[in-house]
Amino acid sequence: MPLDSKILCLGALDAGFNTGYDIRKAFEEGPFQLYQSLSYGSIYPALNALLAEGLATCTEQAQDGRPDKKVYAITDAGRVALRQALVRRFAFDRLRSDFMFAIAFAHLMSPDQVSTLLDEYAQGYRDLAHTLAKETGTPPPGRQFLLDMGREGCLSWARCIEEHRSALEEALRTGPGPDDNAIKAPAEEEPATPSRLTEAAAATTAAGSP
């Protein structure tokens, strides 16, 4: 039972993001980007649900050039619900990292590919730290904590990569044939036919592109 989209929206409203469009930005580029994600397809239905349950109010605002806006606000009932959700026991953090999983199989890649991957990965975290550093204003202590942890966490993760990559890259250079084991002796059970092989490779490539 993780925090669901309704609670996430309620939190965003409490933090001062008051339209569907703004809420998405809060999770995409704003203070919550590191810790949760939420897209339009979840936000707008959630907002309507909150409205129906009396946890939020809405005032429509016509604008000069721009399309009409629906400005939402959290109600007292909404704050009660949010507080209630914050008392529950949380599922522990889950980092979904395709990068790290991939690096586990460095022995299947060329050393160059590994190095490029590590460059890109570390840079991604440094960029994230910079983005978070740009957040302005004087938020309440909790959100300040969020930003501080985000900045430092990203930087120290990037530093950690740089500290450990040399050992990895060294091991790949000196270790057993790093990349040449492309086709080892075929397994004796079920002799994978050439047709099967290409079929499988083609399927994988096709699945990746669209």
Place this chain on the structure above:
Amino acid sequence: MPLDSKILCLGALDAGFNTGYDIRKAFEEGPFQLYQSLSYGSIYPALNALLAEGLATCTEQAQDGRPDKKVYAITDAGRVALRQALVRRFAFDRLRSDFMFAIAFAHLMSPDQVSTLLDEYAQGYRDLAHTLAKETGTPPPGRQFLLDMGREGCLSWARCIEEHRSALEEALRTGPGPDDNAIKAPAEEEPATPSRLTEAAAATTAAGSP
């Protein structure tokens, strides 16, 4: 297009986890726990798909007391498919942290609740680091990198919490009425009736429990 369950299983097979049961442990308690998750409901169908596509082989093994085992092995075609998947451009890491999101709303909690939450959170990461430190053997350099990063990353995140919590806890003590804003002046638009209020609170509570 994140790495899907088939690729994840392929990776686990390459890493030497060769039954559905073992693969789950690799993602639950083993070297991958920090970076990906996968449960039985995904693993067994994925394994059968890999078998059908010739990316893995399977030998059934009857056992003394225990139930029968299906021992899988990655094929050359499987290794090609895995390598192919590792070349793609990855979606950037996404940390799902209900803890951190909750702490953003520290101003809605009692200082005690915040402190308890932070204790629990930091301890969770220290425990994780210890679990990872217990991993034995001499894995290939990529998996060693995974373990090293995991241990240090968890520890430095825990340290980061301890370093920043004092500022947060201080701000909550000295700041504006920390917890007493339970019910502020009702919003003038849409005067939330008492019936609506309790209704909403009840609905939220009910939604959380089952």
Place this chain on the structure above:
DNA sequence: GTAGACATGTAATTCGTTACATGATTCT
């Protein structure tokens, strides 16, 4: 005796994302 480890699998449900639909305005 009862809880937990070992072991595999399926089906329903719950989610959320992606893509689509619409449309004016401003910046390049």
Place this chain on the structure above:
DNA sequence: AGAATCATGTAACGAATTACATGTCTAC
């Protein structure tokens, strides 16, 4: 002219978790 920003919403789709179903053996 074309791309990007602002702005809201829906429907189809995909993917994973949860719960269910089954059964033995060992350790407390």
